[in-house]
Amino acid sequence: MKVYNSATRTKEEFVPLEGDNVRMYACGITVYDDCHIGHARQAIAYDMISKYLRFKGYKVTYVRNYTDVDDKIIARANQLGVNAVAYAEQKIRESEEDLKRLNVKDADRKPKVSECIPDIIAFIEGLIEKKHAYVSKKGDVWYSVMSFPGYGKLSRKDPDQLLEGVRKDLEEGKKDPRDFALWKSAKKDEIFWKSPWGNGRPGWHIECSAMALKNLGETLDIHGGGKDLIFPHHENEIAQSEALTGKPLARYWTHNGLVTIDGQKMSKSLGNTLTIKEALRKYHPEVIRHAMLSRHYSADVDISAKEFALSEKSLYYFYKTLGDIDAFLAANSPTSEKLTVCDDISANVKSGFVEAMDDDFNSSLAISHLFQICKFVNTLLADKKQPKGAVVVAFQRIRDDIGNAYAVLGLMQEPPGMFIRALNLKHLEEAGLTEEKVQALIEERATAKQKKDYAAADEIREKLDQLGITLQDSRTGTTWGLKLGALPEG
Template structure:
C-alpha cells in the first residue's frame, strides 16, 4: 500500500507522489508572534513534525519550511499597548517558540523565514501580480488583489464569489475596485514598521507573505502545504489565488489541515483568551504527553482537552514505559519467544500500513501497544536476552518515528526531598550513636547525588548543585 493523504482541495484521500522523486517540499504556516504560544500551536507543530518524521523514515528527503509572521496588525497593537518596538516584541516571542519546539521534540525546520527578512521577495511578487493585472495600486496607497481576476477563487473552501459578496459583512472601501479584494501592501501609518516600495512606504498584507516565502524557500509548485483548518479561508484560499495568478501553475499538490484544540467545547485561541500556554503545559506534563494527546486521534479532527483526557493519556504513556523495564529472566526460546519474535517482525509493516492511510497515528499507536503487551508478557514469562532486547528496540524505533522520547522522568528536587530528609535523619541518629563511618558513608553517597550537607549547631541543611 502506498502513502495516501487526505487533500482538502479535492476532499479526497489520494495516493501521494512527490513532484521530484524521493524529495518532498512542505510548507507549514507558523504563528503570528504577538503573545505566548499555546498548546493549539503545539498541536499543529506536532502533527506536521510526525508527517515529516514518517516521510523521512520512509526514505524521502524532506525540505520543511515553517514561517513566522513577525509583521502584523496584532503585533503592532500589542507592542503599542506595552510600549515596545514591534520587531523586538515579535523576535522575543519567535525565539521563545523555537525553544518550546525543541522541548516538544519537534525537529528543526529546514528554514524559518520571517516576513521582515522577505520584504524584497514580497515586493517582487506584488509587482508580478500588477504586471498581470491581477492586482492594482489604489488611490489610498494600498495595493489590492483582484479577487474576480481569479476564475477559480473559492476552490479550496468551496465558496462561490457571488455568494461571498451577497452574504459577507464587508466594510465599504471606496479605494477598492471590489469589496472582496484584499490587501497585498498597506501604506505606511504613523508608529508602524514600514519599508520602501514602488508604491511608497508601507508593509505587506497577511496573505501575500506566505505566498512569497514559499516561492522563495521552495518553488513555484510544492508537494504539501499545511496548517490549521482555521486557515482554509481566507488565508489559504488567498495564497492559492495569489500564487497561481502569478505562476499559472497549481500551487500545492496536497493541502493538509489539522483540527483545532478544544477547551470546554470551544476552539482554543488567543482571541478568545481561553489559553493554556506551552510553558504552562510543560511545567506539569512531559512532551510525550502532548504527543500522545495529538496522536490518539485523527489529525484532522478536533482535539478535546480536559482532565479526563489528560489522565487517560498519562495511563497510555505509563503502559508504553512499562515495556521498557529490564528483563528478569534469561529464556531465549519457547512459545512466548516465538510470539514475541513474530510481533516484532510484523510490527513495521503494520505500522506502515497505518501511517500510509492518511497518517493514521491512532492505528500506529495500536501497533505499539501490541508490542507493549507482547514484551510485558515475555518478561512475565522469564524471557530475556536478545529476543527481549529486540522487542524493546523495535518499540523505541517505531515510537521515535512518532517523535516519542520515552524517557523515564527525572526526579526533581521536590520529588526527592522526603528521601533526602529521611537520610539526613538517619545520619543524625548514626552520629548520636558515634557510628562515624556509616555517618560519613551517608554524606558521601548524598554528595555523589549532588546533595551537599551543611552541619551547624541548629542542625543539618542541604542543597543541590545546579
C-alpha cells in the same frame, strides 16, 4: 502511502513532483503572544509528517514561516514601547524554546516576513503586471479576486455568495469588497518598508505565497496549516500564487484539526487558552505529544485534565514495559533458541507502525499498536517456559523497532527509568510528599509486616493511597509509584 487532500476531499496516493524530493510548507505562527497548545498541535502534526516522510526515505525540505509583521504585533509592541520586529524576534525565540521542549524538530527553513520584503514586493509587482492586482491612490495594493477564475475552489465558496454579508462600506480605493490587501500603506506609528507604491508593509496572505515560492519553487508537494486557515488564507494563497505562476500551488493540501479545551474553542475572550509553557509545567512533553497524536491529525482534539491523565497513564504503561525489557536484556544473553509462542509480535512492530502511518499518518492507530506490543512483552516475561535466549532476541528487536519507529511521533524516546521517575516525582510533589517521607513510611511498614502486624501495614499503605501513591511489594522489597486507578473528572 496515502495522504488526504483537502482540495479534492479524497485520500490520494502520495507521489511527489520530483522523485524522492518532498517540498513541504506549513503556515507558521504570528508571533504576538505566547504560543498555546493549538500552535503546539500544528507544529507537532507537521513535525510528525516531516519525520515520517524522512523515515520513509524521502528527502524533505520543510519550510515553516513566521509572521513577524502584523497588526497585533505592532499594537503590542507600541503598547510596550518597543520595536515591532524586535518584539516579534523575542517571541520567535520563546516559541522555539517551547517547541524544542516538545521535541519538535526545527523546520529546515524558517523565513520571516521582515526578511522577505523584496521577494514580496517582486511578487506583488508580478501580480500588478498581470492585472490581478491594482494600486490605490493611497498606496495600497489590492488583489482583484474576480480576476482569478478559480477563486473559492479550495474552500468551496461561491464568489457570488461571498458578496453577501460582506461589509458594504468599501475601504478607500478598494474596488470590490472581496478584494484583499497585498500591500498596506503605512499608517502613523507603524513600522514600514519602502516600495514602488510608497511606504507600507505586506498583507498577511501574500507572505506565504512569496515565501513558499522563494524557498520551495512554484509547486509544493505538501501545503499544511490549521483548518481554520482554509478560508480566506489558503484560498488567497492559491489565488496569488497560481495567478502569478500559472502552476498549481500545492499537490496535496493538508489541514490539521483544532484544539478545544473542555469542549470549548480556545479563545482569549473565553479566557481558556492553555499556553505551551503552562502545559509543560504540568505535564511531561511526551504526555502532551501523546495527547495531540492519539487522535488523527486532521480531527479536532479536545483537551482536559482527564485527557492528559489518560495519556500519562498510557505512557506509564509503555515505559514500565520498556523498563522491564531493559532489565531483562541486562540480565540475559541471546541464544539461537526459538520462542514457542504461536503469535510472535516482535517481527511486526515496524511493519504495523508503517501500515498505520502509510494511511494518511494514522498516529492514533500506530499508538494503539503499542498496547499489543507491551501486552506481548509482559506475557513473555511471565511465561517461564520460554527459552530466555529467545526472549532476549525478541526483546532486542522490539526495543530497537519501538525506539526507531516511534521517534517519528516523538514518543518512547526517554530512558524508561527517567520517564517514570519524573512522573512519580511530579505526583509526589502534588501530594505534598517527599521521597524521604515515603521511604520512611515504607520502612515503618516493613517493620510492621515483619511482626505480621498487617493492620498497621495496611494503614500506612491506605494513607499513601489516598495521597495518590501506591506501594508495590515484591520479593526484592517495596517500591512506590503513582496511583494509576483514578482519573480526574471531566
